[in-house]
Amino acid sequence: MPFPLFFAFSRHVRFNAMNTIDGKSPQNPKPEGPAWVDSHAHLDMEDFDPDRDEVIRRALAAGVKAVLCPADLTSDKSLRATLKIVAGHPSFLAAAGIHPHQAKLFSEDDTRKLRDLGIGRIIAALGEIGLDFHYDFATPEEQQRAFRDQLRLADELRLPAIIHSRLAGGEVAAAVREEGFRSGGILHCYTEDWETARAMIDLGFYISFSGILTFPKAGSLREIAAKVPLNRLLVETDSPYLAPVPFRARKRNEPAFVVETARVLAALKGVSLEELAEATTRNFFSLFPGA
Ligand SMILES: [Zn+2]
Numbered sequence: 001m002p003f004p005l006f007f008a009f010s011r012h013v014r015f016n017a018m019n020t021i022d023g024k025s026p027q028n029p030k031p032e033g034p035a036w037v038d039s040h041a042h043l044d045m046e047d048f049d050p051d052r053d054e055v056i057r058r059a060l061a062a063g064v065k066a067v068l069c070p071a072d073l074t075s076d077k078s079l080r081a082t083l084k085i086v087a088g089h090p091s092f093l094a095a096a097g098i099h100p101h102q103a104k105l106f107s108e109d110d111t112r113k114l115r116d117l118g119i120g121r122i123i124a125a126l127g128e129i130g131l132d133f134h135y136d137f138a139t140p141e142e143q144q145r146a147f148r149d150q151l152r153l154a155d156e157l158r159l160p161a162i163i164h165s166r167l168a169g170g171e172v173a174a175a176v177r178e179e180g181f182r183s184g185g186i187l188h189c190y191t192e193d194w195e196t197a198r199a200m201i202d203l204g205f206y207i208s209f210s211g212i213l214t215f216p217k218a219g220s221l222r223e224i225a226a227k228v229p230l231n232r233l234l235v236e237t238d239s240p241y242l243a244p245v246p247f248r249a250r251k252r253n254e255p256a257f258v259v260e261t262a263r264v265l266a267a268l269k270g271v272s273l274e275e276l277a278e279a280t281t282r283n284f285f286s287l288f289p290g291a
């Protein structure tokens with residue numbers, strides 16, 4: 001997509017805590033419940049084509065006021081769809097990047113595109129980027145190159161990085177440290193060990209938990225989550241994947257369900273749901289102060 005077209009989607013992002021749901025009577029306002037942020041949802045995916053507006057309406061009704069939407073930079077369709085969604089919802093943010101699964105495709109052209117998107121502040125973060133040694137869609141060398149090049153670019157643009165890591169915690173932390181990356185970001189859908197979480201917190205990152213935290217077999221992940229300080233925690237859905245308990249039977253996850261992961265996290269941290277909402281929302285907006 002040529003650069004000027006991106007500006008068509010450009011807008012100042014405002015966090016509107018008073019978003020009201022269609023049809024709600026202003027004479028009889030429901031008390032404001034906690035405000036949530038879904039820090040990672042792929043709302044551009046075709047799983048949402050039949051009812052995307054309804055999904056977003058349900059998110060707002062559940063108190064989810066902001067959603068970070070990472071686009072797949074290798075797909076013009078994904079990027080266009082993501083930018084359209086955030087243009088229509090002023091508190092939603094877009095990110096873009098080359099996912100480790102697509103690292104083979106990473107090119108100079110992608111760097112140019114990302115730089116334009118970043119300079120124009122069309123995207124609020126680079127991602128998702130990272131390393132995934134569970135799948136071998138790209139070699140470790142290809143993944144390291146794409147990851148480190150994008151980290152350097154994010155730092156140059158002063159934008160946070162949204163990092164995906166699977167069986168790669170040590171390597172991810174080493175890359176962030178070795179590249180001298182200082183712009184912070186989110187370690188998304190966290191599933192690894194406490195040492196990596198600790199290292200990434202020290203490197204200025206927030207740790208974001210998904211519906212996996214609610215799964216019966218995720219006991220060791222819950223132990224790790226309990227150790228992450230409240231001021232470093234985020235929650236996400238990674239929609240349309242990973243629906244939390246009690247929605248496991250559904251084929252599709254959606255941002256409204258982020259509250260279920262939050263319920264488990266609040267219990268682990270020994271805080272009320274309201275306190276967790278306040279902390280995670282504050283954390284998100286301290287990473288994106290212009291939002
Ligand atoms: Zn991911």
Ligand SMILES: [Zn+2]
Pocket residue numbers: 040042070128238
């Ligand atoms: Zn994702």
